[in-house]
Amino acid sequence: MNNAEIQIQFPQPGNWQEFTLTSVYEDAGGYTRTDRYTADEIPADQAPAMAAVVSALMGLGEDWQASQVWARLKEFYAPEVDDPMRTVETVELTVEAVNPHGGRRVFTSRDYPEFVITDPAAVEFFRFFTKQ
16 A cells, blocks of 8 residues: 655745645655655756646646645556556646635546646656655
8 A cells, every 4th residue: 555645835826936845655664754855956857757747737727726736646547458457557636726816725636637647757756755
């Protein structure tokens, strides 16, 4: 079972260059660890995967801006003709967004299918920060 997650907070919703990324995962000893990174501390080789997350967030309705994101590793059912039981690992986003009128709402992949990121780089990004 995978209980790891990545939390991304945007202190200025809509400003994608400023964020804090917190990874929450179980270490080898069974203890829950949390590691925090600022935008400047994201390794250059992980930047394209972070860009994929931001790209998914930009699809929110015009009035909504992401303030916080939770990313989790999930198995996604992706059948093929040769393998009808095929699954792939994906990163699934849950997004808390705010609007200019003070409204706050949570969006999931049911609202925005692009919140299921199938790019292998996103899975590697998740594994990198959760030490899996």
